[in-house]
Amino acid sequence: xxxxxxxxxxxxxxxxxxxxxxxxxxxxxxxxxxxxxxxxxxxxxxxxxxxxxxxxxxxxxxxxxxxxxxxxxxxxxxxxxxxxxxxxxxxxxxxxxxxxxxxxxxxxxxxxxxxxxxxxxxxxxxxxxxxxxxxxxxxxxxxxxxxxxxxxxxxxxxxxxxxxxxxxxxxxxxxxxxxxxxxxxxxxxxxxxxxxxxxxxxxxxxxxxxxxxxxxxxxxxxxxxxxxxxxxxxxxxxxxxxxxxxxxxxxxxxxxxxx
Amino acid sequence: xxxxxxxxxxxxxxxxxxxxxxxxxxxxxxxxxxxxxxxxxxxxxxxxxxxxxxxxxxxxxxxxxxxxxxxxxxxxxxxxxxxxxxxxxxxxxxxxxxxxxxxxxxxxxxxxxxxxxxxxxxxxxxxxxxxxxxxxxxxxxxxxxxxxxxxxxxxxxxxxxxxxxxxxxxxxxxxxxxxxxxxxxxxxxxxxxxxxxxxxxxxxxxxxxxxxxxxxxxxxxxxxxxxxxxxxxxxxxxxxxxxxxxxxxxxxxxxxxxxxxxxxxxxxxxxxxxxxxxxxxxxxxxxxxxxxxxxxxxxxxxxxxxx
Numbered sequence: 023x024x025x026x027x028x029x030x031x032x033x034x035x036x037x038x039x040x041x042x043x044x045x046x047x048x049x050x051x052x053x054x055x056x057x058x059x060x061x062x063x064x065x066x067x068x069x070x071x072x073x074x075x076x077x078x079x080x081x082x083x084x085x086x087x088x089x090x091x092x093x094x095x096x097x098x099x100x101x102x103x104x105x106x107x108x109x110x111x112x113x114x115x116x117x118x119x120x121x122x123x124x125x126x127x128x129x130x131x132x133x134x135x136x137x138x139x140x141x142x143x144x145x146x147x148x149x150x151x152x153x154x155x156x157x158x159x160x161x162x163x164x165x166x167x168x169x170x171x172x173x174x175x176x177x178x179x180x181x182x183x184x185x186x187x188x189x190x191x192x193x194x195x196x197x198x199x200x201x202x203x204x205x206x207x208x209x210x211x212x213x214x215x216x217x218x219x220x221x222x223x224x225x226x227x228x229x230x231x232x233x234x235x236x237x238x239x240x241x242x243x244x245x246x247x248x249x250x251x252x253x254x255x256x257x258x259x260x261x262x263x264x265x266x267x268x269x270x271x272x273x274x275x276x277x278x279x280x281x
Numbered sequence: 282x283x284x285x286x287x288x289x290x291x292x293x294x295x296x297x298x299x300x301x302x303x304x305x306x307x308x309x310x311x312x313x314x315x316x317x318x319x320x321x322x323x324x325x326x327x328x329x330x331x332x333x334x335x336x337x338x339x340x341x342x343x344x345x346x347x348x349x350x351x352x353x354x355x356x357x358x359x360x361x362x363x364x365x366x367x368x369x370x371x372x373x374x375x376x377x378x379x380x381x382x383x384x385x386x387x388x389x390x391x392x393x394x395x396x397x398x399x400x401x402x403x404x405x406x407x408x409x410x411x412x413x414x415x416x417x418x419x420x421x422x423x424x425x426x427x428x429x430x431x432x433x434x435x436x437x438x439x440x441x442x443x444x445x446x447x448x449x450x451x452x453x454x455x456x457x458x459x460x461x462x463x464x465x466x467x468x469x470x471x472x473x474x475x476x477x478x479x480x481x482x483x484x485x486x487x488x489x490x491x492x493x494x495x496x497x498x499x500x501x502x503x504x505x506x507x508x509x510x511x512x513x514x515x516x517x518x519x520x521x522x523x524x525x526x527x528x529x530x531x532x533x534x535x536x537x538x539x540x541x542x543x544x545x546x547x548x549x550x551x552x553x554x555x556x557x558x559x560x561x562x563x564x565x566x567x568x569x570x571x572x573x574x575x576x577x578x579x580x581x582x583x584x585x586x587x588x
Contacts, residue, residue: 075463096467097462097463098462098463098465098466098467098468099465101462101463101464101465102465105463106463112457113457113459113460114460114463115457115460116452116453116456116457116460116461117456117457118455118456119449119452119453119456123449123452123453126446126449127449127450127453127460127461127464127466128464130446130450130464130465131464131465132465133465135445135446135447135449135450135466136445136446136447137442137445137446137447138445138446139444139445139446140444140445140446140448140449141444141449167523
């Protein structure tokens with residue numbers, strides 16, 4: 023479904039602060055897979071997501087989504103295939119527009135925008151129904167501008183916007199990291215409900231080891247721009263938080279020795 | 282008392298002329314508002330697009346073309362100018378304001394080239410304001426009716442457009458370009474088209490102004506931008522900007538009120554040379570007001586603009 027082949031990206035090539043973000047990274051996800059991506063800061067998690075979404079153009083390597091080569095495709099064209107929720111609630115929504123208008127924007131992600139009325143009664147009713155699932159009361163605030171919502175409400179809205187329209191691939195970029203624990207929990211539960219109900223192929227980046235253990239059918243650990251470790255199937259079921267932290271420790275020991 | 286009466290009567294006598302003028306200039310204010318508010322693309326092209334529209338229309342009218350041809354040509358020229366500004370910004374990552382300054386500077390030469398001299402009389406040539414079945418041709422009442430009707434038509438069309446699927450997409454580009462792109466909107470097309478449309482309105486205003494005053498002048502755009510901004514600020518203070526309709530109505534309301542205020546100031550004896558200083562101070566005050574209200578704390582920048 024998702025295929026990344028030997029992706030390579032170097033920032034500031036030839037300068038003193040040259041940084042290898044992706045170092046021949048390869049990864050493949052099958053349809054319906056829920057991959058959880060972990061790794062320390064600078065391991066290449068965000069670069070990988072950006073390479074998939076198109077925000078980052080690779081130096082070499084290939085990205086395929088459902089057999090389509092999207093390596094050189096601009097962000098707005100890839101949007102027809104994938105949806106993304108960012109860590110920052112501000113990034114995923116248009117603040118000065120209303121809840122309903124934001125829903126409309128996401129609704130038309132994979133369609134051609136025409137010169138016909140945007141928000142009609144049918145759409146408004148559908149949006150109301152989708153927002154009700156969250157249980158945050160957003161369904162009664164369709165005409166509220168998004169900037170008036172709390173961070174948690176905005177992030178929940180981003181999530182509903184992303185899963186609506188059933189994208190072929192859902193990218194979650196530490197999407198609960200900026201929220202308080204209670205709201206983070208609500209958003210995480212809503213995520214899991216939606217992913218399971220719609221059987222979405224998902225890639226979630228997280229720093230929360232408990233989430234990595236609890237959710238998904240595959241753990242992908244990145245280090246220095248490569249996949250260091252993949253845990254799937256049976257093994258994934260039995261993995262504990264302690265095991266995962268152990269892997270991090272091995273890595274930092276090696277780093278100590280190398281230095 | 283007699284003095285106040287004097288001021289008042291000379292102001293009232295000028296109301297129709299000023300109203301006609303302000304309804305024509307409302308299109309420039311619209312051309313400033315659309316990039317600034319709808320696309321977060323503060324744009325200075327209008328200072329060049331307004332005389333561009335005037336020069337193009339002036340040359341065509343002087344050559345005996347019909348007013349409608351002249352207006353259509355002005356619209357196309359303005360659209361092209363706006364597209365260039367947006368392209369310069371997007372392609373070379375030059376700040377929108379600098380891109381606008383470059384464009385309006387270059388347009389000055391282009392405008393001179395188009396006319397071949399610095400001013401051109403089209404007095405006595407057919408104009409849009411002579412076709413009126415209302416009142417006498419060329420009188421303020423005719424201009425008010427025609428410019429007002431045109432303004433209303435544009436307002437309604439724009440309102441309907443910004444409510445469509447595509448129009449909502451363009452507004453999203455102004456609200457959050459990264460998010461818009463992630464939702465499948467081509468930011469380049471939307472920005473170039475939007476700024477182009479805005480400059481087309483500025484040029485339309487120029488072409489109407491030439492037909493109204495009977496001559497085109499390469500310097501006719503001087504200071505139009507700051508007047509337009511002042512009008513926009515007043516309009517927004519009156520109509521608000523919470524909804525698309527309010528935001529779209531602001532330029533028209535603002536233009537009408539602003540030019541009457543200017544007329545009142547002049548009637549009250551303000552020396553015309555001081556006008557730009559007063560306008561500039563007014564715009565400064567309106568922009569500074571939120572920061573003054575908040576006290577000395579420097580707070581977050583009020584306007585989020587593109588780099």
